[in-house]
Amino acid sequence: MSPHRIGVTEVVLRDGHQSLLATRMATEDMVAACEDIDQAGYWSVECWGGATFDACIRYLNEDPWERLRRFRALLPNSKLQMLLRGQNLLGYRHYEDHVVDKFVEKSADNGMDIFRVFDALNDPRNMARAMAAVRRTGKHAQGTICYTISPLHTVEGYVKLAGQLLDMGAESLCLKDMAALLQPQPAYDIIRGIKERYGDVHIAVHCHSTSGVTMVALMKAIEAGADSVDTSISSLSLGPGHNPTESLVEMLEGTGYDTGLDMDRLIQIRDHFARIRPKYEAFESSVIVDPDILRTQIPGGMLSNLESQLKAQGAGDKVREVMDEVPEVKAAAGHPPLVTPTSQIVGTQAVFNVLMGPYKRLTGEFADLMLGYYGETIGPRDPEVQEIARAQAKKDPITVRPADLLEPEWDRLVGEAAKLRGVNGSDEDVLTYALFPTVAPGFFETRAAGPKSVAKTESQLAAEREAKARGVALTGPVKYKVSLGPGRTHTVQVEPA
């Protein structure tokens, strides 16, 4: 019997460096790996999303659309995949439907194949338009279930949501565990439930590895019938990132499943990113493993945000109280998954509650969440808190799809973009402006200067290695004030000779 083929989505070009190197990797540092990636036998190659788009224009002076076109040229045999925040596209607000259509159309034009569409609240209405737009382009629309844990989230609930996504025309499904909360048994039960209810739909599983448990969740998901899984090449894996691609290959040996991946290619890819990683050391996360997120259900990135918010308020000793408050706020808001942007909204409100008293002051975003402006949550929202939100925000709660309240905005965006210096008149530029209106103008002005890497150069790395080998602490010139006695002070410059 030939083994059952499990597809693999390589995420190193998007979520891998996003999770481990703060999304700072320049296209130039990916190019040399692309031929091996293209030939390794992946099911798809995730290479584009909100954070990489943002980082391109904010830090790297790279045009994200140009990056996409380069991937298309460098990966001719691969299915390119992106992560799309439903009605939010790659930004932080809802966009009017025609902007959604336009974005999907231009992404497809520039080479995107598979659109993984999700919504932070799992509200299908926030995904519907983007999914329909993808289908119109003839590309692959993958419907996404954001996984979280709460008293209201059940296997049956996830299975039902899968059905809603299929009804909406999803060509495949993704169980997305962005916070490393997925344990083996629920992974098995959810995948099994979906397969039993809906037959042979393709299901992908996306996990982060922070909790140290999700490689096992992938195994159980595969046993339950998952068709593809997301991994990142080992040299950019683990910690807040993903399970290592090569380990997945080895995991399945002898099991009756296999990935069909070419291990020699994987080793080449691994070696490439092992060489690149040290250049971005300054952006490395220090987390190795944190099983505690399963108990607190506060994702690691959210916890460090809370800590710095509290320290900035001189209230660093309140971390414990805020951690206890987070589940309360989450429950009051109807148990949204904690993922961008809900993790920031819930976390900041928890800080406000601890510092100023429960719901004495709401953030504008939390009021919007309570009033339905982000969409529907799985549970009912606390009516008292909702009333506070209504009074403070001076807005009524809504039950319609939030984007239904938006006026057409494409023509306005075109007009505003046209006035910016350095804009090239393309729809792509209008979309860049629409998604990041405060960052895009600066980018357009400097775009002509070309990419500006934030990585260390090879010669800097070599100097650091040499300095280390020689036991010298300094790697560059440092100025010191040297006092030899009263009135005999010199400023000297010291560097390794």
Next chain:
Amino acid sequence: MSPHRIGVTEVVLRDGHQSLLATRMATEDMVAACEDIDQAGYWSVECWGGATFDACIRYLNEDPWERLRRFRALLPNSKLQMLLRGQNLLGYRHYEDHVVDKFVEKSADNGMDIFRVFDALNDPRNMARAMAAVRRTGKHAQGTICYTISPLHTVEGYVKLAGQLLDMGAESLCLKDMAALLQPQPAYDIIRGIKERYGDVHIAVHCHSTSGVTMVALMKAIEAGADSVDTSISSLSLGPGHNPTESLVEMLEGTGYDTGLDMDRLIQIRDHFARIRPKYEAFESSVIVDPDILRTQIPGGMLSNLESQLKAQGAGDKVREVMDEVPEVKAAAGHPPLVTPTSQIVGTQAVFNVLMGPYKRLTGEFADLMLGYYGETIGPRDPEVQEIARAQAKKDPITVRPADLLEPEWDRLVGEAAKLRGVNGSDEDVLTYALFPTVAPGFFETRAAGPKSVAKTESQLAAEREAKARGVALTGPVKYKVSLGPGRTHTVQVEPA
């Protein structure tokens, strides 16, 4: 139905810091965690073995027997566990049987409960005496199967070896994967095979995590009937170490298995070692994950040894050739598992073969391995290479148990030890001398001065943190000789201003 209880052996006090911090952790840095460890609900606490014994007297000026007695006092409710290299005890040669008896007896006297007995060649004759000695003390004798991969190692072979260990009186069994080679399917098949053949014998599974696959192997082993597994608290886990204890707890949630561990205690233990770990940063391994060991079957530690041997010979470019030679040498030697000491013996011979030509020169240890002086290997040894070994070592091959050729040596050891300065006349001191005859004399001389930690102090760490926060490379005053010209040399002291 109440969940099926899975025992957990916490290895942080032995293999955890051995694998991640070069065995350098001082007893003082473990003491504060012991109450939580004792109360957490572990099946056993591994806390003693060859490398920790060695490090105590070589680096830390600690009496390893005193460390054992402190553990006994600090962990009154726990089963203390050690790793014992069969007839080698904690040393690198075979000891005569009465020394074996004496060592086991004194270990039991000082508080040891569970003796995990193994042999690098899986030769039961090298484990028999130690197992019998443990049984005479009334303590727990655990028979060990060293796991490796070769054309001759089969599930059926491991199952048979399990039977030999049980016949020898093993009260439980351990499947020991010291090189992170255990994949999920063989883990399942071996455990299942043993349970089906021999009924309800307790089986422990020990894995390292280097390959990124073994957490899944633990899951499959548990599904196949494993009774206990080894893990290390998360703050000293992963990389060349072990799977994280808390992750194991979370892995089993909802599966019908549970560990019974107290998560609040685990968090305390985690926080303790998270505070301690930075003090030993200088000894940290840099490996995070290395799935390639499953392909090369060369353990990570062995590879770095080979690389430094080759560099020392000015032959750093020969690494690939040596890696290709290792499997050849391993096959010629009858496919021994690659673990201390066979990994060093096979590796060094591979280096010799590449640099000087195949078997032009043998190491004494490799000749001994070829001639049976380490015991029986699973496969036949290459007769031509054996003939070279015979000619060069001027010794005939043996088929008897190696220790059968040894003369009684206890009285001689007592006599030699008695002449050393600082010896206290105890059998424990004689055993320390017997195990490490070159290191022990120096230790006895300095023992009275008490433990000498190699960790950074709290104030050093605080200074480093402060320096880092201020972006200064120097952390303390450094003296420089500054030459401004002929006759104008000053010695200046520089420190962060």
